[in-house]
Amino acid sequence: MHGRIAAVVLLALPLSPVIGSGIPSTDKPAEPDKFFHEFVGLNDNQIREIREGKAIAKILDSPTADQVFVFGSVYINSTPERYLAFASDTDALRKLPSYIALRKFSDPPQLSDLTDFTMDEQDFKQLKNCKPGHCEVQLPTEAMEEFQRSVNWSAPDANDQANRLAQQMALQALLNYEQGGNTALGTYRDKNHPAVVAETFASLLSRSKALPVYLPELREYLLNYPKADSGNIQSEFYWEKVNFGLKPTLRMVQAIVYQGKSPERTVYAVAVKQLYASHYFESALDLTVCVKDDEHPAHPGFYLITMKGSQQAGLTGLKGGIVRKVAVDKTRSSLEKAVASIKQKLESQAQSSNPPR
Numbered sequence: 001m002h003g004r005i006a007a008v009v010l011l012a013l014p015l016s017p018v019i020g021s022g023i024p025s026t027d028k029p030a031e032p033d034k035f036f037h038e039f040v041g042l043n044d045n046q047i048r049e050i051r052e053g054k055a056i057a058k059i060l061d062s063p064t065a066d067q068v069f070v071f072g073s074v075y076i077n078s079t080p081e082r083y084l085a086f087a088s089d090t091d092a093l094r095k096l097p098s099y100i101a102l103r104k105f106s107d108p109p110q111l112s113d114l115t116d117f118t119m120d121e122q123d124f125k126q127l128k129n130c131k132p133g134h135c136e137v138q139l140p141t142e143a144m145e146e147f148q149r150s151v152n153w154s155a156p157d158a159n160d161q162a163n164r165l166a167q168q169m170a171l172q173a174l175l176n177y178e179q180g181g182n183t184a185l186g187t188y189r190d191k192n193h194p195a196v197v198a199e200t201f202a203s204l205l206s207r208s209k210a211l212p213v214y215l216p217e218l219r220e221y222l223l224n225y226p227k228a229d230s231g232n233i234q235s236e237f238y239w240e241k242v243n244f245g246l247k248p249t250l251r252m253v254q255a256i257v258y259q260g261k262s263p264e265r266t267v268y269a270v271a272v273k274q275l276y277a278s279h280y281f282e283s284a285l286d287l288t289v290c291v292k293d294d295e296h297p298a299h300p301g302f303y304l305i306t307m308k309g310s311q312q313a314g315l316t317g318l319k320g321g322i323v324r325k326v327a328v329d330k331t332r333s334s335l336e337k338a339v340a341s342i343k344q345k346l347e348s349q350a351q352s353s354n355p356p357r
Contacts, residue, residue, distance in 0.1 A: 072338070
């Protein structure tokens with residue numbers, strides 16, 4: 001989805017303007033100002049700039065160095081429904097410079113969906129010697145052992161063998177997730193510190209203490225899929241090959257569109273949950289919420305608010321600290337440009353569909 005054009009991918013937030021239980025008390029800041037002040041730490045000038053149409057992005061504090069959280073927001077003179085359609089347009093996403101390949105999975109997923117799910121030459125060379133704790137590709141131990149056992153690395157078609165096996169593994173991993181949820185995501189053993197994907201994802205989700213209060217159905221779905229209620233949720237899976245960092249990265253993600261209802265208003269949210277990444281991201285979640293402008297009901301505008309969080313390898317220690325600073329600076333700048341681009345595109349659509357008389 002388009003909110004993911006930043007180099008690092010996301011986390012969750014409290015938004016009572018979308019799902020509030022009534023008119024805010026007059027002695028407290030109205031939403032989303034309260035959220036901007038108390039959760040994000042924006043000052044009055046920054047909030048005013050957002051309201052006036054300027055894109056703002058900010059890196060948020062994280063409990064550990066290997067976790068990155070970034071906030072972005074902009075006011076858009078359009079409608080949440082237009083954003084949901086925009087965010088679900090994988091054809092447009094495929095055209096972005098950072099995307100090498102992208103494909104939506106069939107329902108149910110098929111091996112043919114993964115035809116172009118292929119490793120580059122560098123990954124192929126590294127995979128030949130992968131061992132638990134010593135591998136540049138993020139994989140569970142059993143996957144490393146399967147590559148060593150099943151691929152004839154000296155054969156002329158060794159690369160094709162490895163890619164076919166990777167495609168079979170990717171399909172099986174997705175089918176396992178559809179049956180077993182987060183616990184089926186496995187453990188990466190590419191570095192000295194194994195990463196249990198379900199645990200790292202739960203840690204990211206816990207970063208937003210307000211999510212259970214404001215978006216309880218969505219939080220429950222993210223944590224307890226496939227057992228959670230999906231009555232207000234549309235979900236689909238796709239894989240992508242992106243070049244956000246130093247090397248191309250294969251990822252599989254679950255894209256979730258949530259339209260819940262409260263007595264007052266409709267809730268609009270889009271979440272992108274990473275299921276697998278061959279590099280960098282041990283876990284990642286991207287949540288975007290559309291907050292209608294209740295102060296000006298005659299206008300169709302809304303606040304686009306995005307929180308992105310990820311847990312990444314290689315951001316700790318002396319060298320990792322330097323890498324982290326560069327990464328988060330680029331992430332903040334990239335997200336600011338991304339939300340500004342979304343504003344421009346949605347407002348252009350609105351103008352073309354409502355030409356002046």
